[in-house]
Amino acid sequence: MKRLDNEVRVLLLDGLGGPMTRRGFLKRAGAAGLLVGASGFLAACGGSESSSTTAAGGGGEISEELFFYNWSDYIDEETLPNFETEYGTKVVYDNYSSNDDLLAKLQSGASGYDIIVPTDYMITTMLGLDLIQEIDLDNIPNVANLYPRFREAPFDPGNKYSIPWQWGTTGIGYNSVKVPDFRPSWDMLWDEKYSGKITMMSEIRDVFAVALFRLGYDPNTRDAAQIEEAKQMLIEQKPLLKHYSSSTYIDELASEDSYLSHGWSGDVFQAQLDNEDVMYAVPEEGSLTWVDSMCIPKGAPHKYTAEVFMDYVCRPEVAAAISNYVFYASPNEAAEEFILPEILEDPQIYPAQETMDKLSFLEELGTDTELYNQAYQELRAS
């Protein structure tokens, strides 16, 4: 089957005239529907016999399959089918719902995935644990489309290991009818009037960042006294909470089981779709920003195809299509012209510059992470 595949390739190459790289060929082939059909069919016939991809030196072959492990509800409906048609490969798409799940899966041995989408600080962790590998940027010319701040992000300057997927902020989702006196301040999550209607996320560092911002401290502090102070502040808040959860607050905001939720921007927008009273704000004390980025795990079976996919995602139209569907901001500057104006002009998604200045990334703190872990356990056990 593979031999036949190669013969057809040679035939097609002749037909298109002139030698070219495999990727170039496929791109051109993508334009001609008939050829795509043929290559897609052949890929399907290839079955389990995966082509040996040697990504060394920038070249390589498109594999028959690509294993993509992404967050749930994080892609539009066209991006994968279009990629499959254009490149004649089959994308096997699996989902996870937290960085911790993703890390546990990678740590437990070869996962077999070609692309994973960890969050900024987790990239540092995975690098430290030697779980991801360097990307060949020669295969990703479209990386030039990204905003400069995502080309020089603190956790991966120069995109050596990661290509950003989508970014957003952490803030407060609130019900504008039930909370008429809302101000963009973390103080709202300590307002006794809304006791029992407030939820916090369950990510350790995210929870502490709220209290640290409220206290005016750095969310990446390594100072035990500041962390202790934050813990006391969170213990004070505990009687007012409905619960700590990062998975159910979308529904709760939508169903008015909670009025004030500490959460991720895009999640709150999902609640907005079901309940138009739900709004989102980034508190003025400052907040976290995050970016989920595509990485290639060590031992990924199809590195070259993964890089081709990353390049594909960096195309302005593709990046825009994802943002237009999932309501997170795109790291792709060139995509701006294809992004729906209501998204691009929405300060909840693309914050104003003065808000941007107050956003920080979470940093991996190595052994000092223990300080947060211990404090969080004490908070939850109390």
Added chain:
Amino acid sequence: MSKTPANRGAEGGTSSAIFEKHGDPLSRAMARLRGHSFAVANLLMAPTMLWLVLFLMLPLGVILVYSFGSRGTYGDVILGFSFDNYLRAFNPTWLPVILRSFGFAALATVFTLVLGYPLAYFIAVYGGRRKNMYLIMVMLPFWTSYLIRTYSWIVILRSQGVINTVLQSMHIIDNPLDLLNTPFSVVLGLTYGFLPFMTLPLYSSLEKLDKSLIEASWDLGANRVWTLLRVTIPLSMPGVIAGTLLTFIPAVGDFVTPDLLGGPNTMMIGNLIQQQFLSARDWAYGSALSFSLMAILLLGIFFYVRKAGTENLA
């Protein structure tokens, strides 16, 4: 059941004949040492033993080794030999969590027993031709993911959920009751989730119960209540013990139910351990916590079974 000894005898005979024929001195010695049927029993046990060693003893061994290690810079496990994790595990901070876990599990066990006993009794005594159908109905929930079943409780209990909507529309209450994210919802979830674990062993012991003993009790002048208290319940104790153990032990370590149905003050030991393996990424500490919990449970079970009478478990 009555055929088993005969079968065992027959098999024992065959195998010993084989051993004699081959004249393997070791096998002969073993056979003489343990009795013929023992060799067959060992052979029959081999797959189970292999399974237990590969999938229970080995992982437990790994956890034991990890529990003496420490957390690396990025959350990896650094092997070593220190009791630090155990010292941290027996920390007064966790006392409320431990007490809560045992309290919730005990309540859930009592509730499953109170709900499960009449159910099992009904199926065993009055089930008749429909017995199998009733049993399938008890087991039916197992065919759906536990996660989905727990999520459906969220839909039932939340402030705009089934219960509150009905009560409000009937004007029984004005404001929705806080049912979800409370100790109540966690115990409810545990009770619901473990009910079949209680009902099935109760059923099997009530099913085997010799009905003539109940008739004898009536003949001798005991009324129905007295018969239940002095004959039926004591004779079904093996089922009660098995059911309570099958409910209590997993309930103590459960983390899904408090995670989904719980509130800010319902953290259980299972959540604490889960957090070490996921968000805190301190596998060494999580392993030590797991082993400590296991030790406490084993000790508890030991005394429980001893007090309840080991022979009853047969």
